[in-house]
Amino acid sequence: MRANRPTISQLQDHAHAIRCNVVEMVARNGQGYVQQGLGATDLFTWLYFCEVNLDPADPSWADRDRVFLSTAHNSAVFHATLAERGLIDPARLDAYTRDGSELEINVSERLGPLVEATCGSLGQGLSVAIGQAQSAKRRGQLFRCYVILGDGELQEGQTWEAAMYAAGNRLDNLCLIVDVNNLQVEGETDRVVPMEPIDEKFRAFGWSALTVDGHDFGALGNAFETARNTGDRPTVLLVRTLVGKGVPFLENRMSHNMVLPRDVADDALEYLISQHASDVS
Numbered sequence: 001m002r003a004n005r006p007t008i009s010q011l012q013d014h015a016h017a018i019r020c021n022v023v024e025m026v027a028r029n030g031q032g033y034v035q036q037g038l039g040a041t042d043l044f045t046w047l048y049f050c051e052v053n054l055d056p057a058d059p060s061w062a063d064r065d066r067v068f069l070s071t072a073h074n075s076a077v078f079h080a081t082l083a084e085r086g087l088i089d090p091a092r093l094d095a096y097t098r099d100g101s102e103l104e105i106n107v108s109e110r111l112g113p114l115v116e117a118t119c120g121s122l123g124q125g126l127s128v129a130i131g132q133a134q135s136a137k138r139r140g141q142l143f144r145c146y147v148i149l150g151d152g153e154l155q156e157g158q159t160w161e162a163a164m165y166a167a168g169n170r171l172d173n174l175c176l177i178v179d180v181n182n183l184q185v186e187g188e189t190d191r192v193v194p195m196e197p198i199d200e201k202f203r204a205f206g207w208s209a210l211t212v213d214g215h216d217f218g219a220l221g222n223a224f225e226t227a228r229n230t231g232d233r234p235t236v237l238l239v240r241t242l243v244g245k246g247v248p249f250l251e252n253r254m255s256h257n258m259v260l261p262r263d264v265a266d267d268a269l270e271y272l273i274s275q276h277a278s279d280v281s
Contacts, residue, residue: 005050009280011217014084015045016276019246020269021080025096026258027265032097032105034258035250037077039181039214039241040148044081046220047177052146056086059113065143066116066132070125071150071179072107079103087114123156125149126176130166133174133234144228147176152184155193160205166234167206174234175227176207179214181241185256202236214241247271 006014018041026032047067048054055061069078076096083090088111095101102110109115116132119125125147133145153159166174178198182189189195199209208230212223220239227235244250247268250258 008217011045011049012276012279014049015041016272018045018077018080018084020272021083021090021093022076023247023260023265023268023272025076025080025093026260027262029097030261031257031259033073033076033256034260035243035253035255036071036074036150036179036181036183037080038247038250039243039245040074040077040179041081041245042215042217043148043177043179043220043239043241044077045084046217046224047146047148048081048085048087050221051224053143054087059087063141063143066129066145068116068119068125068129068132068145068147069107070119070122070147070153072119072125073105074148074150074179075103075105075107078107082114122150123153123158125153126159126162126166129174129176130162130169130171133166133171134169136173137169137171142173144173144175147174149176149178150184151178151180151182151189151195151198152192154178154195154198155184155189163202163205163207170232171234172231175224176234176236178236178238179241180238181243183243183254183256188254198238199236206233208233208235209238210235211238211240214239215245246275 019038022037026034052067053065082088083093096103097105106120107115109118117128129145129147136143199211202209210223213219223237242251244253
């Protein structure tokens with residue numbers, strides 16, 4: 001069930017806690033997807049605390065909204081968000097990426113019904129979600145399907161085949177969220193394969209397309225509301241995020257799988273904590 005919407009101040013508190021956990025979780029390994037996690041934190045905060053209809057007491061609830069993390073390697077922020085939302089025990093974060101842990105570096109269905117699909121191969125998440133969205137339409141079910149896709153995944157042909165199919169079948173219960181952070185494993189996306197204008201491409205395929213500041217809770221709220229109220233076509237939200245957001249010496253550093261020594265992590269945590277204390281005082 002959709003939670004009562006938190007205040008902006010409460011959302012900022014949740015985002016702060018998630019960012020701290022992202023840094024701490026990656027620091028235990030000394031390397032990981034900290035940049036993408038910090039950048040997507042505000043998006044994940046809004047999605048799980050304000051948008052997605054779910055029941056923490058019953059993760060398998062048949063009418064829950066479905067969230068598909070196509071960028072499954074962005075696992076630190078995903079798991080940290082589940083913990084902050086009360087969907088998993090925060091103590092489980094200590095086991096992140098340890099041998100045998102369900103909290104894997106690539107989000108996996110081993111975690112249970114909170115993971116709708118294991119999307120380790122990039123570019124597949126939208127196709128999987130379309131199957132769920134179309135099934136819901138045919139069965140008269142009212143849940144919505146949300147897909148988080150990386151901008152680098154737009155270079156996959158399968159993504160555009162899926163986009164064409166979704167629009168052709170008027171899947172207005174489908175919301176695609178593209179984390180436009182200009183980062184992929186080979187470097188900056190616009191230097192690997194230029195993709196702009198992304199919004200016009202989706203509109204040409206029959207989608208509603210909105211560009212959103214991924215660090216503005218008000219803008220995120222307006223965009224998701226528009227998506228929910230758009231009929232006869234799916235919606236894509238092009239959410240512009242800044243890698244490393246919240247830690248100035250990490251912001252905009254294009255590192256896909258960043259080495260994060262303990263001393264750098266400690267400096268990042270110190271900054272996050274002191275800045276948050278300053279913001280709320």
